[in-house]
């Protein structure tokens with residue numbers, strides 16, 4: 001380093017400040033409004049149009065009819081989902097919504113298929 005003395009004031013300035021990081025998971029920050037976390041599916045509103053499936057850029061959502069009536073279930077592949085919320089925007093019936101839930105990591109990949117009825 002050519003001029004180590006030049007960075008000294010900056011080092012001293014930042015050494016006196018508290019860290020900007022938080023000690024997660026022991027400390028938590030407030031989740032901002034509009035945060036795009038895990039998707040919630042409301043089966044009562046779904047009409048099975050599959051617009052969400054068509055528009056999902058990650059192929060992370062699957063809609064299937066269950067039973068004889070027009071009842072649908074949604075499967076979200078959380079290991080594929082990029083939490084873009086395009087499915088929420090595409091749904092004409094507001095059957096999908098982003099939630100603040102973000103702690104979705106798992107050791108077993110097959111546990112990341114989130115089936116909602």
Ligand code: SF4
Nearest residue numbers: 056081082084085087
């Ligand atoms: S949030 Fe994005 S990636 Fe995830 S299921 Fe919806 S459209 Fe697909």
Ligand code: SF4
Nearest residue numbers: 046047049050052091
């Ligand atoms: S876009 Fe909405 S209404 Fe259509 S299948 Fe998906 S969740 Fe159901």
